[in-house]
Structure formats: C-alpha cells, structure tokens
Amino acid sequence: MNKKRVLIVDDQGELRKLVRMTLEFGGYELHEAGYGERALELATVIKPDLVILDVMMPGEIDGYQVCEQLKKGTFEKVPYVILLTAKGQASDLQEGDRVGADDYLIKPFSPLQLIDTVKLALQ
Amino acid sequence: MLNFKLSFKMKTIFGIAIIETLFLFVLVLNSRSILYETIELDIQDQANNISTLLATASIDAVVSQDIATLDSILNSTIATSQILYIRILGLDGVLAEVGSQHFLNQPFKEDNSIVDSESDGTYDAYANIMIGGYQFGRVEIGLSIEEQHSIINQATNHLSSIAFVEMLFVALFSLLLGLALTKRLTVLQEATLKVSQGETGLQIPIEGSDEVTDAAKAFNLMSKKIGQVTQKLKSDNSRMDTVMNTVTDGIFMVSLEGDIHSMNRSAYQLFGLEESLIVTQSIYDLIPEFNLNEVITTQNKHIQDVEGLTLKGKRVALEIHCNQMEFDNQQYIVGVIRDKTEINRLQYELQAVFNLSPNGFMILANDLNISYVNPAFYSMFSIAPERCELGGNNWACFTDFIEDSIDDEHHQNLSILEELLTENVLYLKSPIEKVLTISRRKIDIADPDSSDILFFVDITHLTIVDKMKSEFLSTAAHELRTPLASICGFSELLLLREYDKSAAAEMHKIIHRQSLNLKHLLDELLDLSRIEARAGKGFDISIQDIETVVKQSCEEVEGAFKGRKAMIYPAVAWPTTLAFDVDKIRRVLKNLLSNAFKYSSKDITLLTDEKEEQGKAFFGISIIDRGIGMTPQQLSRLGERFYRADDSGSTPGSGLGVSLVNEIVSIHGGKTEYSSESGQGMTATFWLPLTVNKFIKE
Numbered sequence: 125m126n127k128k129r130v131l132i133v134d135d136q137g138e139l140r141k142l143v144r145m146t147l148e149f150g151g152y153e154l155h156e157a158g159y160g161e162r163a164l165e166l167a168t169v170i171k172p173d174l175v176i177l178d179v180m181m182p183g184e185i186d187g188y189q190v191c192e193q194l195k196k197g198t199f200e201k202v203p204y205v206i207l208l209t210a211k212g213q214a215s216d217l218q219e220g221d222r223v224g225a226d227d228y229l230i231k232p233f234s235p236l237q238l239i240d241t242v243k244l245a246l247q
Numbered sequence: 248m249l250n251f252k253l254s255f256k257m258k259t260i261f262g263i264a265i266i267e268t269l270f271l272f273v274l275v276l277n278s279r280s281i282l283y284e285t286i287e288l289d290i291q292d293q294a295n296n297i298s299t300l301l302a303t304a305s306i307d308a309v310v311s312q313d314i315a316t317l318d319s320i321l322n323s324t325i326a327t328s329q330i331l332y333i334r335i336l337g338l339d340g341v342l343a344e345v346g347s348q349h350f351l352n353q354p355f356k357e358d359n360s361i362v363d364s365e366s367d368g369t370y371d372a373y374a375n376i377m378i379g380g381y382q383f384g385r386v387e388i389g390l391s392i393e394e395q396h397s398i399i400n401q402a403t404n405h406l407s408s409i410a411f412v413e414m415l416f417v418a419l420f421s422l423l424l425g426l427a428l429t430k431r432l433t434v435l436q437e438a439t440l441k442v443s444q445g446e447t448g449l450q451i452p453i454e455g456s457d458e459v460t461d462a463a464k465a466f467n468l469m470s471k472k473i474g475q476v477t478q479k480l481k482s483d484n485s486r487m488d489t490v491m492n493t494v495t496d497g498i499f500m501v502s503l504e505g506d507i508h509s510m511n512r513s514a515y516q517l518f519g520l521e522e523s524l525i526v527t528q529s530i531y532d533l534i535p536e537f538n539l540n541e542v543i544t545t546q547n548k549h550i551q552d553v554e555g556l557t558l559k560g561k562r563v564a565l566e567i568h569c570n571q572m573e574f575d576n577q578q579y580i581v582g583v584i585r586d587k588t589e590i591n592r593l594q595y596e597l598q599a600v601f602n603l604s605p606n607g608f609m610i611l612a613n614d615l616n617i618s619y620v621n622p623a624f625y626s627m628f629s630i631a632p633e634r635c636e637l638g639g640n641n642w643a644c645f646t647d648f649i650e651d652s653i654d655d656e657h658h659q660n661l662s663i664l665e666e667l668l669t670e671n672v673l674y675l676k677s678p679i680e681k682v683l684t685i686s687r688r689k690i691d692i693a694d695p696d697s698s699d700i701l702f703f704v705d706i707t708h709l710t711i712v713d714k715m716k717s718e719f720l721s722t723a724a725h726e727l728r729t730p731l732a733s734i735c736g737f738s739e740l741l742l743l744r745e746y747d748k749s750a751a752a753e754m755h756k757i758i759h760r761q762s763l764n765l766k767h768l769l770d771e772l773l774d775l776s777r778i779e780a781r782a783g784k785g786f787d788i789s790i791q792d793i794e795t796v797v798k799q800s801c802e803e804v805e806g807a808f809k810g811r812k813a814m815i816y817p818a819v820a821w822p823t824t825l826a827f828d829v830d831k832i833r834r835v836l837k838n839l840l841s842n843a844f845k846y847s848s849k850d851i852t853l854l855t856d857e858k859e860e861q862g863k864a865f866f867g868i869s870i871i872d873r874g875i876g877m878t879p880q881q882l883s884r885l886g887e888r889f890y891r892a893d894d895s896g897s898t899p900g901s902g903l904g905v906s907l908v909n910e911i912v913s914i915h916g917g918k919t920e921y922s923s924e925s926g927q928g929m930t931a932t933f934w935l936p937l938t939v940n941k942f943i944k945e
Contacts, residue, residue: 136733138733138757138761139729139732139733141757142732142733142736142737142740143266145737145740146736146740179727184752194616210724210725210726210728210729210732218561226736230728231728231729231731231732231735232728232731232732232733232734232735233732233735234735234736235736235739235740235741235743236739
C-alpha cells in the first residue's frame with residue numbers, strides 16, 4: 125500500500141517544519157510548498173490525499189483560493205483539505221466552508237490534535 | 248373805515264340817533280320858524296296899528312304944528328312899555344320925538360321882519376300922515392323885540408329839551424333791543440368760534456321763534472353734521488394711524504424732490520429718530536443712495552438692497568417698495584421700507600455655517616428643482632459648482648453627476664430620486680469611494696408639499712477607520728498566533744517525544760527565537776499605540792546634536808550585524824539647530840538601519856541632505872542599502888501594520904517598524920520617503936523640519 129501523500133502549505137518555514145516533525149512518524153509521504161501557486165503546481169504532480177493549508181499567505185493567491193481550486197478544479201483526485209488559520213473568526217470559517225474545506229485547525233494548534241485530525245481524514 | 252369796527256348794537260344806536268337828531272332838528276327848526284312867523288306877524292300888526300293910530304291921532308297937531316299936543320300924544324303913547332321910541336316928522340323935519348336917545352340917534356330903517364330888526368335891536372315901522380291924499384308928515388316908531396326873542400328862545404329851549412329826552416328814550420330802547428338781539432347773536436357767534444376751533448357737535452339753546460331762532464336751528468343742524476363728519480374722519484384717521492403705527496415695516500411719504508412729508512413710527516425707529524421731531528429732513532439724509540429719479544422714471548418700484556443711515560450714523564440694509572401717488576394735487580412717493588440688516592446678518596451667518604459645514608445640504612423643491620446645495624455637497628459628488636447652478640431647471644444636471652458617482656452594486660433598480668428620498672446610506676464609487684448617510688425632512692413639517700431638505704454626512708472615514716480597526720485586530724491576532732503556534736507546537740513535541748540532542752537544540756532555538764519575536768511584536772505594538780494615543784504629547788523635542796545620535800545609533804545596530812558597517816557621508820553639514828526627541832529618533836534610526844541590514848548583505852550608506860518645501864527647510868537622512876529591494880507593489884504597502892515584504896519567517900521582524908518610523912517622524916512635523924527598485928536595494932529617507940518646532944522646550 126502506498127503511503128498517503130500529505131502536502132503542507134505554509135509561507136512560514138518554521139510552521140512547515142513543525143507540521144513535518146509532528147507527522148514524520150505517521151508513515152506519510154510529506155511534501156511542502158511555501159506559497160499558493162507552488163502548492164497548486166505540486167498538487168497536480170503528486171496528487172495529494174491531504175492538504176494542510178495555511179490561509180494567510182503572501183503572493184497572488186491565498187489559502188482559500190488554493191482550496192477552492194483543489195476542490196472545484198479539474199483535479200483527478202480531490203484531496204482532503206485541512207485549513208490552518210490564525211484567525212478563527214466565524215467569518216473565516218464561513219469562507220472556508222464556501223471554498224469546500226473539510227476541517228480547520230486554529231493556530232496555535234496542538235501537534236496531537238493535528239495527528240488525530242490527519243489520521244481521521246485519511247481513514 | 249371806523250364803521251366796520253362798530254358792533255351791530257352800536258350801529259343800531261348810532262343809526263337811530265342820527266335819524267332822530269335829523270328829524271328833531273327839522274322839527275325844532277320848523278316849530279321855531281312857525282313861531283317866528285307868528286310873532287313877526289303879530290309885531291308887524293302891532294307896529295302898523297300903533298303907527299297908523301298915531302298918524303291919525305296926530306294929523307291935526309301936525310297940520311297945526313302944535314308941538315305941545317304932539318308931545319302930549321307921544322308921551323301918553325310911549326307909556327306903553329313896548330315902544331322904544333316915537334318920532335313925528337312934518338314936512339320940514341322932526342316935529343316931536345320921544346323915547347330912548349340911543350334909538351333916536353340911529354337912522355331910521357324900516358324892518359319887514361324880526362330878523363331885520365335884530366341889527367339895531369328894535370323893530371322899526373312907520374305910517375304916513377295923510378290928509379285928502381296929501382302927505383303932511385310921517386310917524387316913525389321902534390318897538391322892542393326883547394319879549395319876542397325871549398319867547399322864541401324859551402320855545403326853542405323847550406323843544407330842544409323834549410327832543411333830547413325823546414332821543415334819550417329812543418337810545419335806551421334801541422340799546423335794550425340791540426342787547427337782546429346781539430345777546431343771541433353772540434351765543435351763535437361764540438358757538439361758531441368754538442366749532443371753528445375744533446369743538447364738535449356743539450348745540451345752542453333754541454329760544455323764541457324769530458329769524459335768530461331759525462339761524463340757531465340751522466347752526467345746530469350744521470354743528471351736528473360737522474360733528475358726525477369730524478367724528479368719522481377722526482375715527483378713520485385714528486384707525487389709519489393705528490394701522491400705520493402697528494405695521495413693523497417703515498412707511499414714508501416724500502415729495503418728488505425728496506423732502507420727507509411724513510413717516511410712521513416704525514420708520515422713525517428704524518432711523519433712530521425721535522417721533523416728536525418735526526420732519527424737515529430730506530430722504531437723502533436717511534438713504535443717501537436712494538434713487539428717486541429712477542423710481543419716477545423707470546417705475547422701478549422695488550429696491551432690493553440699499554443702505555440707510557440712522558441718526559447715530561449706523562448703517563442699515565434696507566429693502567424698499569415704492570409707489571407714486573397724488574394727494575391734494577401734489578405728487579408724492581410713498582415707500583415701504585424693511586430693515587434687512589438682521590435678516591442679512593442671519594443669512595450671512597447661516598451661509599457661513601453651511602459653507603463651512605463638512606456635511607452636505609440639499610434643498611429639493613417639489614417641482615424637482617434644487618434650490619440650494621452647499622459647497623460640501625458639490626465636493627461630495629465632485630460637481631464643479633459652475634457646472635450645475637442653483638435655481639431654474641437643474642435637476643437633470645445634478646442627477647447626471649450623482650448617477651455617475653453612485654456605486655450601482657449597492658443601489659440597484661432605484662432611480663436617483665428614490666435613492667435620495669428613501670436610502671439611508673449612499674455608496675459612491677466615483678471618483679473615489681465614499682459612504683454617505685442621508686437624513687431628510689420637510690422644511691415645513693406641517694406641509695407635505697414643502698421642499699425636502701437632505702442632509703449628507705460623509706462617513707467614509709468612519710467606515711474606513713472601523714474597517715481598519717477590525718482588520719488591525721484580526722491581523723494583530725494573526726501575527727501573535729503565528730509565533731505562538733511555533734512555540735506551542737515545538738514545545739509540545741519536545742514534551743511528547745524523545746529527540747536527539749541536535750534536533751532538540753534546533754527546536755529550542757526556534758522556540759526561543761519565536762518567543763523573542765513575540766516579545767518584540769508586543770513591544771512595538773504597545774509603543775505604536777502609546778505614541779498614537781498620546782499624539783506626540785510624550786515627546787521631548789529640543790535642540791540636540793543629531794550627528795552624535797546618528798553615530799551612536801549606527802554603532803549600536805552594527806553590533807547586531809557583525810562585521811557590517813553603516814558608512815556615513817554628510818553630504819550637507821550636520822545642523823546645529825535641529826530639534827527632536829533623542830529617544831524617538833534613535834528608534835527611527837534603529838528601525839531603518841536594521842531593515843537595511845536585514846534585507847541586504849553588504850554595508851549600507853547613510854547620507855545627509857537638505858531641502859525646502861512650501862517655505863520650510865528640512866534636514867534629511869537617507870539610509871541606502873543595496874539589498875533585495877522592493878517591487879512597486881511591496882513599496883506601496885510599506886508602512887501598513889504587520890506588512891512584511893518577506894513573509895518567509897526567516898527574517899525577524901514585526902511588520903510594525905516602518906509604521907512606527909512614520910508615526911514618529913510625522914509627530915516631529917517631518918516626513919518619510921521610501922524608494923526602491925526590486926533587486927537594486929532600497930533608500931529610506933526621513934526629513935525633519937529645521938524651523939523651530941512647536942514642541943521645543945527652551
């Protein structure tokens with residue numbers, strides 16, 4: 125059985141490192157992207173099962189737009205998307221629902237919580 | 248003409264007296280004349296008789312020349328006392344004579360009347376002594392007329408007395424008659440005088456039934472009528488006066504030459520004149536620029552704005568309505584004046600208020616004409632005032648502009664009128680986005696047909712501030728959560744799992760760095776809010792040595808970036824009179840120098856400069872790096888809170904540094920400038936005013 129592919133999208137390297145270190149013993153194939161466009165490029169190549177997506181990112185497209193494209197775009201395999209947000213306001217969650225996000229994690233999040241959420245998503 | 252001064256009474260008396268006197272005089276004269284004639288005849292008879300008798304008696308003696316007999320006859324005859332003398336003449340002269348020698352000595356002259364006798368005091372008569380038709384002599388006698396005279400005088404005296412008494416009685420009667428008559432006439436006269444003096448409705452008592460009574464009745468009737476007419480005139484006048492003096496507008500009446508004929512109370516008050524003052528002034532004294540000729544010739548009857556002068560020399564703004572009228576065959580100009588000073592003042596005040604108001608006002612008449620908008624309204628909708636003028640048909644003009652300005656996304660399927668009259672918030676998109684609130688009401692609440700007044704408040708700033716605030720809070724939370732996510736996450740991992748030494752050390756480093764980041768973030772956030780909240784009040788701005796501060800700051804920052812240098816090139820000399828807050832400018836320098844070092848790998852350059860802008864001199868310090876620089880888009884967001892050109896997380900920083908720099912420099916009255924070309928490095932310059940700053944402490 126192939127390892128599940130997880131794409132970590134965050135503009136902050138340290139955050140990506142945190143997610144990677146949290147999930148490194150879970151038996152996943154981990155990929156990283158530092159901005160939205162890169163995430164979409166990678167997604168077409170690696171066809172991830174799960175995308176852990178930061179909402180606030182610099183560049184042309186933010187996390188919501190990435191999510192929308194992953195969910196409603198022309199991808200063969202629609203990945204499970206966990207939004208990583210530092211905002212956590214009702215309006216942000218609504219926006220997440222709109223673009224089809226499956227789950228949320230609000231910064232600062234507990235690594236254990238992240239592990240559980242990822243496990244649940246990939247079952 | 249003395250007669251005219253005599254009263255009627257006196258005239259009557261005099262008239263009667265003259266007539267009486269005349270007739271009595273004639274009567275007395277006539278009576279006297281009759282008496283004379285009677286006496287005369289009597290004395291003639293007597294003289295003839297005596298002389299004839301003597302002639303007869305003495306014929307014989309004369310013929311005989313008997314003197315003795317003659318003497319005896321004469322003596323016996325003369326005894327009659329009335330005979331004054333007797334003389335008998337013969338053919339040869341005096342034969343005998345007797346009597347008073349005085350009369351005898353006088354030459355004889357026959358008297359035919361008493362009047363003739365008066366020359367010698369005796370009535371002389373003679374008789375011829377005739378015998379057979381021959382004259383032998385003559386008898387001459389003189390009779391005394393004393394008695395006759397006495398009778399005549401006595402009779403005259405009596406007649407005169409009677410006439411006098413009669414006249415007295417007549418005079419008395421006529422006086423009484425006159426008195427009675429004139430007494431009633433006097434009453435009439437006095438009453439007439441009183442009427443002429445203004446007493447009205449006077450009635451006199453009616454007595455008797457003669458012509459004077461009729462006159463009195465006629466007078467009473469006339470007086471009553473005059474009284475009624477006068478009363479009516481008076482009440483008309485007083486009503487007119489009341490009206491004239493009650494109206495608040497001033498009313499004046501002037502001749503065509505401008506002489507004031509009359510004014511009402513309000514006009515007196517308006518010009519500060521005493522009402523008791525007799526008006527002799529010219530209207531030009533009160534309204535110097537009053538153009539009467541224009542009123543007369545062009546029939547321009549409404550003068551909008553003309554200046555009046557009060558007694559105390561105060562100027563008042565007047566509005567005048569004029570009319571030419573004719574009274575008593577004379578032309579007058581009647582003017583109604585209104586003091587517009589107060590109205591003008593209010594108008595100017597209101598105008599100033601509306602002109603200064605940042606809020607827009609529009610008055611929309613029922614016929615869809617816009618009768619008023621204030622300057623703020625024009626500017627809100629970016630309408631040049633000369634493009635859409637007030638008054639007349641301007642609705643289409645205004646609505647074109649309003650339509651262009653309105654953001655259709657917020658206002659769909661509504662006409663401009665509906666938008667103006669029903670919407671509470673108006674969103675504008677052109678030429679800049681604006682949010683306006685509209686309140687409206689009728690000018691006259693009681694009249695649904697009155698004009699609408701619309702009140703626009705630009706709440707764009709409030710909306711922006713509100714939006715910025717919530718964005719800021721959300722961003723601040725985000726920025727705080729980001730380092731916290733690393734701290735919480737890595738520390739939890741360290742607790743959960745065993746890591747080898749180097750991995751654990753790396754994680755500890757991250758935790759430490761991120762907690763420092765967090766601290767720095769909090770510090771700058773607090774600093775910024777403190778500076779902002781106090782708006783420079785905590786600033787200690789005084790003349791300081793900028794050179795030292797710059798050099799110290801450079802050394803300090805260089806220490807954190809080992810081996811790299813900030814090269815200072817004072818292109819203009821360091822000013823000695825620059826006023827600033829040392830700590831705050833140190834912070835500015837530190838932030839800008841740190842940024843320059845962080846985003847480049849080489850030495851950086853520091854330049855001094857000077858410039859003059861709008862008459863103010865500024866001293867500038869530019870910090871130039873040759874690092875990654877910024878794209879125009881990044882540059883445009885510089886200074887936004889939490890904005891970081893490099894969000895990789897690899898460069899420490901809060902995203903608040905430039906905000907802080909801008910804030911501090913702005914409070915000093917200076918400004919900041921940032922320029923860059925991507926990949927070519929960055930130049931940050933801050934200018935501080937060289938002119939004396941208001942915050943300077945001596």
